[in-house]
Amino acid sequence: MTVKNIILGLITLLSTSLGYSEQQANENTINNSAVILLYHHVADDTPAITSVSPQQFEQQLDYLQANDFKVWPLPQLMTHYRQGLSIPDKVVAITFDDAYESVYSQAYPRLKQRGMPFTIFVTTDSVDKQFNKQLNWQALLEMSRNGATIANHTVNHPHMLYRFEGENDKQWQQRMQQEIDGAQQRIAEQIGSQHKLFAYPYGEHNQSLKEQLAQMGYLAFGQQSGALGPYSHAQSIPRYPIAGDYSKLDDFILKIHTKAMPAIELSSSATPLSAKQSKPTVTLEFKQAIHKPFFQCYGPGGKLPLQWQANTVTITAAVDIPAGRSRYNCTLPAGDNRYYWYSKPWVRLKDDGTWILD
Structure with missing residues (x-):
């Protein structure tokens, strides 16, 4: 059974047992949510963990069209x-991280046929060198003239939280600025656009990077699940990764109907986490009244412990989280079989203090 099914099953059971109705949930529904979708490959012969098949992609676009979704x-x-x-x-927006060939050969024709706009976050050095089945600038320029926004995904696609040996804060920040500025300049040279939109490679980011990007005037996008809403952090905007086991139509339908959790993040453990920081915490403050028993969070080890104080909740790992990337996922019924959704990503070092680098 998937984590998604466990979450939804427990929420449904709890809602029924306590008499929580969809009408009550609708009274608390917050407006102005939208879903941003994240794709990489649209192909049958690429790594499943970052791929949807062309057939799945077409099925998803057909669902959007048939069910009156607006693609902005x-x-x-x-x-x-x-x-x-x-x-x-x-309302949904469609994005791709990395300018893979299948975006042009498989996704673009289907999107163009339906008049659906989309965004490609480009790693410029990979495009320049035609690395790892990346598109060339000519193809990107063609798509930019037919509904595509070309935006910033750094020059070299680094793990942005990773520090070189002996690198101090100032040197690291300068290197990150060069990654962002260099890509922005190259996109402007080749495409002519100047959108201040940035996607973190691997979705990895922390408070320092958010502050740096805010100072540079960028809106920044992660790879953590959830809908965009009025309380979303402008430099940690959620997107739903659609790939692998999460590319099935029922999972896709669940996600595109979600709403943004009506809460702001007050504090969280600093990431990257050291090997000793094995049970990180995050504290949320809810900006509207909710039915607390129906707010549930899951992560490594299953259901996560919650500590409530008035309208704030602190979420902690149930077990030591693994080295590498992981996340907490939280849901709350929003009525009409829809859910509020929030996700918190983590990066933890290995026990010897080294990184897991892809």
């Missing part, structure tokens, strides 16, 4: 978010 360009959605403008229900 990411810059338009971000303008509404930044200015606090109303976002209608059932």
Whole structure:
């Protein structure tokens, strides 16, 4: 049984046993949520963990079209978010990390046929060198003239939290700025666009990077699950990765109907976590009344312990989280078989203090 099924089953059971109705949930529903989808490969012959098949991708686009979803360009959605403008229900944005060949050969024709805009976050050195089945600038320019936004995914696709041996804070920040500025300049040279939109490689980020990108004027996107909402951090915007086991249609439908958790993150353990920081915590403050028994979180080890104090909750790991990347996922019924969703990503070092690098 998947974590998703466990979450939904327990929520349904608890809701029924305590008499919690969808009408009650609707009274607390927060508007102005939108879902941003994240893809990498659209192919049958690429790593499953980052791929959807062309057939699955077409099926997902067909579902959006048949069920009156509105696919917005990411810059338009971000303008509404930044200015606090109303976002209608059932709005999604489609993004791709890395300019893989299948984006052009498989995704682009299907999106163009339906008039659906999309964004490609580009690692510029990989495009320049045609590394690992990356597209060339000519193909990216063609797509940019037909509904695509080309945006920043660094020059070299580094693990941004990783420090070189002996590298101090200032040197690390300068290196990160070079990664971002260099990619932005190259995109401007080749495409002519200047969108201040940035996607973290591997989704890895921390408070220092968020502050740096804010100072540089960027909105920044992770790979943690959840919907965009008024309380989303402008430099840690969630996106739903659609790939592998999470590319099945029922899972896709669940995600595109979710809403942003009506809470802000007050504090969290600093990431990357050392080997000794094995049970990180995050504290959320809810900005509207909720039914606390229905807020559930899962992560390594299953259901996560919660500590409530008034309208704030502190979430802690049930067991030591593994080295590498992991996350906490939290849900809350929102009525009409929909859910609020929040995800917190972590990066933890190995026991010997070294990194797991892909």
